[in-house]
Amino acid sequence: MVEIKSVSKSYDDVKAVDNVSLIIPDATFMGLLGPNGAGKTTLIRMLLGLIDSDEGRMVIDGEDVSRDNHSLKKKIGVVPQHINLDKELSVKENLIFSGLLYKMERQLINKRTSELLEAMNLIRVKDRVCKHLSGGMKRKLMIAKALIHDPNIIFLDEPSVGIDLKARREIWDILKRMNSAGKTILMTTHYIEEAEYLCDKVSLMNDGKIFYCDTPMNxxxxxxxxxxxxxxxxxxxxxxxxxxxxxxxxxxxxxxxxxxxxxxxxxxxxxxxxxxxxx
Ligand SMILES: Nc1ncnc2c1ncn2[C@@H]1O[C@H](COP(=O)(O)OP(=O)(O)OP(=O)(O)O)[C@@H](O)[C@H]1O
Ligand SMILES: [Mg+2]
Structure with missing residues (x-):
C-alpha cells in the first residue's frame, strides 16, 4: 500500500505539491491526471525518495520513504517521464546493466531479461543499440527496465507519450497484465482515454492539489x-x-x-x- 499524508513541496514561490493526501491500496491501478505543471512528477519524485518533501509523510508497505531506504527501493520500479536508457548500449545490455545496479545475481538477470524481452515483444531487436530504436520500442524498454527486479509497486510518469496508437495499445496490454498479476501502479498521463481504459481509480490534480479521487465511472x-x-x-x-x-x-x-x-x-x-x- 502507498500512503501519502498531507505532503507539500515548494520551489521558491511555486507550491508544486500542496497538502496532498492519497492512499493507493495494494493491486490498485491509480491514474494521476492533471495539466502541465500540476505537480505530478514532483509527487512521484518524492515517492521515490529523490527529493524531500517540506511537510507530510509518505509510507510504502509500512516503511517511511527516504533517500537512503534501500530495502524500499528494491520493491519499486519506475518509468520516468524522460528517456533513461543508455543510448550506446543494446536493448539487452540496458536490461543487464539495470539488473547489476540492483545487485541481482547474473543467472537471475539473464532469466528476467529473457522473460521481459519476450513479454515486451523486443526479442527481434535485443542486440540493437538504443539510439537506433523507435520511440515505441524505447518506451517498452523503459518499462522492461523498471521491471527487471520484479517490483510489486510501479510508478509510471507518462509511459506512452509521443508514440503511435499501435505501440500505445501494446503498452496498455503490458500494463493491464502487470495489474492483473497484482502489481500496484501509479501512472500519470495526459491521455484521458488511457486513464479511463486502464485505471481502477483516477486522481485529478491541478495547482499542486488533488481535488478528486474516485473510479472513472463514479x-x-x-x-x-x-x-x-x-x-x-x-x-x-x-x-x-x-x-x-x-x-x-x-x-x-x-x-x-x-x-x-x-x-x-x-x-x-x-x-x-x-x-x-x-x-
Ligand atoms: N527543480 C525544480 N525547480 C523549480 N521549480 C520546479 C522544479 N521542479 C518542478 N518545478 C515546478 O513545480 C511545478 C510542478 O512541476 P511538475 O514537473 O511536478 O509538474 P507535472 O504535473 O509533472 O507537469 P507535466 O505534465 O508538464 O510533466 C511547476 O510549476 C514546475 O515549474
Ligand atoms: Mg511531469
Whole structure:
C-alpha cells in the first residue's frame, strides 16, 4: 500500500505539491491526471525518495520513504517521464546493466531479461543499440527496465507519450497484465482515454492539489452520464451534463443550433472540474 499524508513541496514561490493526501491500496491501478505543471512528477519524485518533501509523510508497505531506504527501493520500479536508457548500449545490455545496479545475481538477470524481452515483444531487436530504436520500442524498454527486479509497486510518469496508437495499445496490454498479476501502479498521463481504459481509480490534480479521487465511472456519474454538446449562437461549443438520457433530450429539444448527445467521458469530468476551480 502507498500512503501519502498531507505532503507539500515548494520551489521558491511555486507550491508544486500542496497538502496532498492519497492512499493507493495494494493491486490498485491509480491514474494521476492533471495539466502541465500540476505537480505530478514532483509527487512521484518524492515517492521515490529523490527529493524531500517540506511537510507530510509518505509510507510504502509500512516503511517511511527516504533517500537512503534501500530495502524500499528494491520493491519499486519506475518509468520516468524522460528517456533513461543508455543510448550506446543494446536493448539487452540496458536490461543487464539495470539488473547489476540492483545487485541481482547474473543467472537471475539473464532469466528476467529473457522473460521481459519476450513479454515486451523486443526479442527481434535485443542486440540493437538504443539510439537506433523507435520511440515505441524505447518506451517498452523503459518499462522492461523498471521491471527487471520484479517490483510489486510501479510508478509510471507518462509511459506512452509521443508514440503511435499501435505501440500505445501494446503498452496498455503490458500494463493491464502487470495489474492483473497484482502489481500496484501509479501512472500519470495526459491521455484521458488511457486513464479511463486502464485505471481502477483516477486522481485529478491541478495547482499542486488533488481535488478528486474516485473510479472513472463514479466521476462520470457525479457530473452526469449524458452530455449535450452544442454550439451557442454559432460562436462557442458548450457542454451540459445530465443524469438521464430523457433530461438530456429534453434540454436538447430546446436548442436552436446544432447539438449532439453523447456519453460523458473522463475528459468532460476533468475539464468540468478544472473550469470550476478556475472560476
Ligand atoms: N527543480 C525544480 N525547480 C523549480 N521549480 C520546479 C522544479 N521542479 C518542478 N518545478 C515546478 O513545480 C511545478 C510542478 O512541476 P511538475 O514537473 O511536478 O509538474 P507535472 O504535473 O509533472 O507537469 P507535466 O505534465 O508538464 O510533466 C511547476 O510549476 C514546475 O515549474
Ligand atoms: Mg511531469
Amino acid at each position: 466521476l462520470i456519474e457525479m457530473i452526469g452520464r449524458f452530455t449535450v454538446e452544442y454550439f451557442e449562437n454559432s460562436l462557442e461549443t458548450k457542454f451540459k451534463y445530465f443524469k438521464t438520457l430523457e433530461l438530456a433530450k429534453d434540454f436538447a429539444s430546446k436548442i436552436n443550433d446544432k447539438y449532439t448527445i453523447r456519453d460523458t467521458t473522463l475528459e468532460d469530468v476533468f475539464y468540468s472540474f478544472a473550469n470550476r476551480m478556475v472560476k
